[in-house]
Amino acid sequence: GAGVSQSPSNKVTEKGKDVELRCDPISGHTALYWYRQSLGQGLEFLIYFQGNSAPDKSGLPSDRFSAERTGGSVSTLTIQRTQQEDSAVYLCASSPAVGEQYFGPGTRLTVT
Amino acid sequence: TQLLEQSPQFLSIQEGENLTVYCNSSSVFSSLQWYRQEPGEGPVLLVTVVTGGEVKKLKRLTFQFGDARKDSSLHITAAQPGDTGLYLCARSKAAGNKLTFGGGTRVLVKP
Numbered sequence: 258g259a260g261v262s263q264s265p266s267n268k269v270t271e272k273g274k275d276v277e278l279r280c281d282p283i284s285g286h287t288a289l290y291w292y293r294q295s296l297g298q299g300l301e302f303l304i305y306f307q308g309n310s311a312p313d314k315s316g317l318p319s320d321r322f323s324a325e326r327t328g329g330s331v332s333t334l335t336i337q338r339t340q341q342e343d344s345a346v347y348l349c350a351s352s353p354a355v356g357e358q359y360f361g362p363g364t365r366l367t368v369t
Numbered sequence: 370t371q372l373l374e375q376s377p378q379f380l381s382i383q384e385g386e387n388l389t390v391y392c393n394s395s396s397v398f399s400s401l402q403w404y405r406q407e408p409g410e411g412p413v414l415l416v417t418v419v420t421g422g423e424v425k426k427l428k429r430l431t432f433q434f435g436d437a438r439k440d441s442s443l444h445i446t447a448a449q450p451g452d453t454g455l456y457l458c459a460r461s462k463a464a465g466n467k468l469t470f471g472g473g474t475r476v477l478v479k480p
Contacts, residue, residue, distance in 0.1 A: 261411070290467060300412070300457065300470040313467065348411050358468065360411025 259283070261361035263349050269367045270339055278334040278364045282351030289332050290358060291324055295345035303347075306332065307354070339368045372396060373458055373471035381477040385447055390474040392458035393440045401441045402468070403432055406455040415443075448478045 262281045270276050282289050291303040302316040306326045317323070321339075326332040336343055346365050350358040374393045382388055392401065400419045404412035416425050418434035418441060425432045429452075431444040445452055455475050459468040 292468075299472045302467040302469065305467045316467070350411065357414050360413070362410050 261349055261351050261359050263347075263361040263364050265364060266362065267365045267367075269369060272341060272368055273338055275335065275337045276339055276366065278336075278347050278366070280332045280334070280349030280351075280361060282330065282332070282349070283359055284330075285353070286351035286359075287329070287354045288352045288358075289326055290350040290352075291332070291334050292348045292350065293345045294348055294363070298345075300348070303334070336366075339366075341368050344368045372469055373460065375456075375458060375471035375474050377474060378472065379475045379477075381479065382448055384450060384478055384480050386478075387444065387446050388448055388476065389442055389444045390456050390476070391440065391442050392471050394460075395439065397438050398460045399438070400460065401434060401438075402459045402461075403441070403443055404457040404459060404470075406457060406473075407453075412455075412457055445476075448476075450478050450480050452476060453478050 261283055264279045268276055287308045289306045292300055293303055294300045304317055304324045305313040321337045324332060324334045344367050346363040348360055348363045350360045352358045372394055376391050380388055400417055402417045403415045405415055406412040416427055416432045418432055421438045422436045423434045429446045433442045455473045457473045458471045461468050
């Protein structure tokens with residue numbers, strides 16, 4: 258079976274532009290997580306979806322960041338008006354309601 | 370501020386040598402997880418430790434959870450180049466919840 262997939266694998270954008278990052282979780286997994294990995298900050302939690310519950314957005318660094326999960330499956334992380342400090346690898350993970358998180362390969366975002 | 374402190378940050382050794390990496394916190398955790406991440410990939414779960422004093426073995430890897438459940442270590446015996454990667458410890462508040470990661474230890478095993 259397929260694992261978690263993310264697209265694009267790499268994204269280069271100009272400062273001030275908006276970007277959308279996509280995550281396809283493992284089929285049947287009810288939970289989906291977004292994390293960010295950067296040299297200075299390590300691996301940080303951003304947002305968490307669990308079934309039909311309201312998402313836990315406590316890790317989003319600013320209101321320029323948002324995410325949605327349509328139909329309980331695919332998720333999109335949107336960054337508006339990108340800044341250079343947004344440059345990082347954005348990782349998505351999915352899991353059953355209780356259990357191990359499986360990570361995708363990440364999207365490397367570079368803001369120039 | 371890292372809730373989980375990992376040390377050392379970087380470790381370079383020759384094939385066949387042993388190594389130990391540490392994960393420490395001032396807080397008590399109900400469980401702790403260890404991950405390995407290779408370049409261009411996401412972290413992969415190696416083990417979850419739950420009980421204070423617990424020791425788990427995974428081939429040449431030995432994981433210990435401190436008696437007070439505030440610290441953990443990962444020991445690799447006779448390291449191989451395939452052990453090269455970023456080793457991360459992490460904790461979650463509850464099963465299925467968000468993870469908080471340590472800063473990681475980057476391990477390089479030279480042939």
